[in-house]
Amino acid sequence: MKKEIRLNAFAMNCVAHQSPGLWTHPRDRTADYNRLPYWLDLARTLERGRFDGLFLADVLGVYDVFGNSHDAAVRTAAQTPVNDPMLVIPAMAAVTQNLGFGVTSNLSYEPPYTFARRMSTLDHLTEGRVGWNVVTGYLDSAAKGAGKDKQTGHDDRYDIADEYMDVVYKLWEGSWEHDAALRDRVRGIFADPAKVHRVQHEGKNFRLDAIHLCEPSPQRTPVLYQAGTSARGRQFAAEHAECVFMSGPSAKVIAPRVAGIRELAAKAGRNPAEILMFSMFTVILGRTEAEAKAKYEDYRSHVSPEGALVLMSGWTGVDFSAYDLDQQVRHVENDAGRSAMDNITRADPDRVWTVREVAQHVGIGGIGPVVIGTPEKAADAIEAWFDQTDVDGLNMPFAVSPGDFEDITEMLVPELTRRGRYKTEYRPGTLREKLFGAGRARLGAPHPAVRVRPK
Template identity: 75%
Template sequence: MSREIRFNAFAMNCVGHQSPGLWRHPRDRSAEYRHLHHWLELARTLERGRFDGIFLADVLGVYDVYGGTPDAALRSAAQVPANDPLLLVPAMAAVTEHLGFGVTSTLTYEPPFPFARRMSTLDHLTGGRVGWNIVTGYLASAARAAGGEKLIAHDDRYDIADEYMELVYRLWEESWDADAVRCDRQAGIFTDPAKVRPIRHEGAHFRLDAIHLSEPSPQRTPVLYQAGSSPRGRAFAGRHAECVFVSGPSTAVIGPRVAAIREAVRAAGRDPAAVRIFSMMTVILGATDAEAAAKLAEYRSHVSHEGALALMSGWTGVDFSRLSLDDEVRHVENDAGRTAMDNITRADPDRVWTVREVAEHVGIGGIGPVVTGGPETVANAIEAWVDSTGVDGLNLCYAVMPETFEEIADLLVPELTRRGRYKRAYTTGSLREKLFGEGPRLALPHPAARTRPVTA
């Protein structure tokens, strides 16, 4: 039996997320990101399309590697200006019933104690529909903005992350017993103090002595997303992640990554099949293949190649302004993100990229593939991609906002539903229950569940 294909919408609280320059398109409304109606309309569209969730990216810092300044990013609106993603969630939750919300927060710059409360608050306000995309950061500009002199070394960031996770698990899972809140008007007791315990922690990177400020939320620990494909990132995902986001331009890149992630999950003592893996993709739809091809050509005329190289420079830590357009891209290893550089150098040994090809490819949909055609053609391509790579679903980028997501909901989803590859209706329950079909809380052998006292 063919597996059900899952969809997340991949977006960011900014103008130019993965398609720099497309804000200039006459039908694009991404510049309205500052207004609440923009996000409420998007949430309604995604729920109409029965998307599992909206995956909200975020980055602290600006893309200033290209040319050594943020000028290119500012001119092209390449992920700047950017607003806080978490503040969008309660409003979108208020106009939807089922849509999940995966929000990115960089733990390197977020103290665990207030962050744990913020996520518990969102879990309460959404009725258990929130997830956290765990990132450690990759921009040196973010490190400087947070008061550091330079970016913490790549693998060291994951060491910090492991301790951070231990601490937030204890706050979410251990601090309050399940029946701590009595709300007993007659006895005058809201919370039984005997059922709330302080969390004391003294580690290499964090110290804490406090009770969690929030009463238990529906999921306690939010659904955990993660996106690292480096060896250290995979080890972290194997231990912690429930959903993993991978990006790459071809099945030759994505297939081995999926296999490596599932092996990391197995090595951590967890069931590899229980982790949902989503790969990035952009689809350009039309009523016919010819209409979609014309639309793609129209979109490409608005691409900012400078903005695309500004993004790629930030993702890789390599200043592409110092290379000519026809130079071959060669592998460089540094403390920025590892995945983007691997995508265009060594992940697919049969493909050699020039700077010009990188700029053109990244211009629409970032480093993921672009699939173009009518509903049947795109559905065929998606089925083939999912079946050959082993991913569970897609993080779908937009080229033009909200046009891309409206056409997915109205053209592609009905075709995949007709084929039996897409859900006909949402199931009930929390985001975790919708994704995994089990209870709202993490279960053993996940490390979050191991922190939980019997009574909690």
């Protein structure tokens, strides 16, 4: 039996997310990112298309590696300016009933005590439809904004993240028992103090002596996404993640990463099949091949090559302004995100990338594959991608928004449904239940979050 194809929309609370320059296109509305009508219309479109979720990227700091300045990022709106993604979620939840929300939040610059409250609040307000994409950051500009000289070393960030997860698990899972909140109007007792426990943690990076500020939310721990595919990131994902997001330009790059995380998960005592793998995948659709190709060429005319290299410089920590456009890109190891540099150097030894090719590729859809064609052609490509990579779903960026998501909803979703590869309706329950099945609103053993629950 073929896997059901899962879809997340991939967006960000900014103007130019993965397709720099496309905000200038007459069909694009992302310049309205700071107004609620944009987000409400997008949420309604995605629910109409039965998308599993809206995956909201985020970054703290500005892309100032390119030319050692923030000027190009500001000029091209390359993920600058960027607003808080969490604040738009309750509004979108209010106009939808099933759409999930995966929100990116950097654990390097917020104490676990306050962050745990914010996520519990979102889980309450969405009635259990929220997930957390756990990231540790990759920009020195974010560290400087938080009062540090530079970011902590790459692998050290994951060591801190492991302890951070221990703390938030204790708050979400171990502080309030499931029946602590009584709401007893007759006796005037809202919650039973005997069933609310102090969390005491004394570690290398965090100290805590407090109860969790929120009563139990539908999922307790939000659905856990993770997006790092470095060696240390894969190890973190194998222990903590329920869903893993990865990007790469070809199946040859993605397939071994999927297999590697599944293998590590099995070694950690988890069921590898229960870690859902999502990869980035862009489609440009038309009712005919000619229409799709014309749309793509129209989009390309709006791409900002400078903006594309600004993003790539930030993702890799390498200043692409210092490269000649026809110079070959070579691997550099640093404390920025390592996956993006691997994608265009070591991950596919059969392909050599020039700086010009990187700018052209990143210009529409980031570093993932781009398929241009009819719904039938796109569905064929997606099915082949699933067969070649063993992924469970796609994070789908846009060139223009919400137009491309409307195209997916109106053209691609009916074709995938016709082939029996896409759900005909949403499953009931929380986001975790929609992804993993009824009765699974909370994490189950052997996930480490389970260990801290009251006996």
